[in-house]
Amino acid sequence: MAKRVAVLVVNPVNGSGLFQYLEAFFENGIPYKTFAVAETTRVKTNSGISMQTDDVVANLKGHEGEYDALVFACGDAMPKFRENAGMPFNQDMLTVIKNFGDKGKILSGHCAAALLFDGLEISKGKKFALHPFLKTAMKNSIGTDEKAAVDGHFYTAQTENTLSALIPELIKALKA
DSSP states (O other), X not given: OXXXXXXXXXXXXXXXXXXXXXXXXXXXXXXXEEEEESSSSEEEBTTSOEEEOSEEGGGTTTOGGGOSEEEEEOBSHHHHHHHTTTSHHXXXXXXXXXXXXXXXXXXXXXXXXXXXXXXXXXXXXXXXXOOGGGGGGOSSSEEESOSEEEETTEEEESSGGGHHHHHHXXXXXXXX
């Protein structure tokens, strides 16, 4: 039986990356639910397309046990995190990611996802693919130049353009 996946959708989200994950999950019979990292379920892609998620991240908090994996669908992450650092939905997102990491559940993402995993100190010594501009910001983990990296229960890709190197490995783990 396939594992259940919670997908964090930042606002604005990189639609290209998000839709690659969702399409792969749909095509492979992987059950998933999308959670907006926002106050409402209505988000936009960074190209301006409006979309509806299934729920908000506040409602995932405390229900991490219902899912086997967490995907962080990146967008304009770093500028938005700085802008919304103190907002409850950002704090909820960090709590959820930490809870998944502390439980050893599958964590996947691209672009800035590895920076979040690193900053939450749930990935000490792990090797990550992440946006090349962020490599030097890693403190507890190892940033690589690889298009995609799998290290333990962490699955990462540099950007949405390299998800094709990661998603087949993620799907294998979710079907196992």
